Amino acid sequence: MTILSSIAMATCSICNSSYDGGALFCPHCGSARQQKTRGLYGGSVLLAIALLMLAVLWRIVALAPSTAERAVVTQPPDQAAMLVSTCGPADSDKITNVSGLPGNEIRSLVFQKAKVRAVFSRADSPSNGWKLQGMFDVKTRTPLTADRLAKRLPCASANPKP
Numbered sequence: 001m002t003i004l005s006s007i008a009m010a011t012c013s014i015c016n017s018s019y020d021g022g023a024l025f026c027p028h029c030g031s032a033r034q035q036k037t038r039g040l041y042g043g044s045v046l047l048a049i050a051l052l053m054l055a056v057l058w059r060i061v062a063l064a065p066s067t068a069e070r071a072v073v074t075q076p077p078d079q080a081a082m083l084v085s086t087c088g089p090a091d092s093d094k095i096t097n098v099s100g101l102p103g104n105e106i107r108s109l110v111f112q113k114a115k116v117r118a119v120f121s122r123a124d125s126p127s128n129g130w131k132l133q134g135m136f137d138v139k140t141r142t143p144l145t146a147d148r149l150a151k152r153l154p155c156a157s158a159n160p161k162p
């Protein structure tokens with residue numbers, strides 16, 4: 001059977017007789033013509049569209065967690081903000097940039113009553129949070145031991161140690 005004859009003629013799936021390919025019904029048994037090749041083609045097109053939509057959806061779903069992860073990375077826990085939230089606003093809050101480079105900054109919070117100077121740094125990127133470098137005596141500028149700090153600024157003990 002040539003390709004041309006297969007297109008021109010159709011075979012009834014019910015009575016298995018051949019008839020004109022243009023007919024919608026089998027002239028022998030009257031059953032509706034089964035357009036097998038077209039049906040398969042249509043099915044594969046639908047499948048391709050479904051797969052494409054699935055791929056698009058997958059992309060959207062796959063992108064969502066990665067943007068969320070990025071948001072978490074750019075907003076690390078800010079230890080300076082945490083100290084202020086537990087101990088209240090400092091008497092002095094100064095940001096100095098020794099090197100002049102953006103992001104390479106030192107921030108010192110001074111609690112005059114407790115005589116504590118909390119020093120933070122913000123390396124890498126300005127979008128990063130302040131990280132505690134140490135707790136110092138306001139006058140001598142020497143690091144305070146955990147015991148001394150607990151006595152002077154008990155609220156600070158709730159914060160992570162440097």
Ligand SMILES: [Zn+2]
Binds near residue numbers: 015017026028030031
């Ligand atoms: Zn038939």
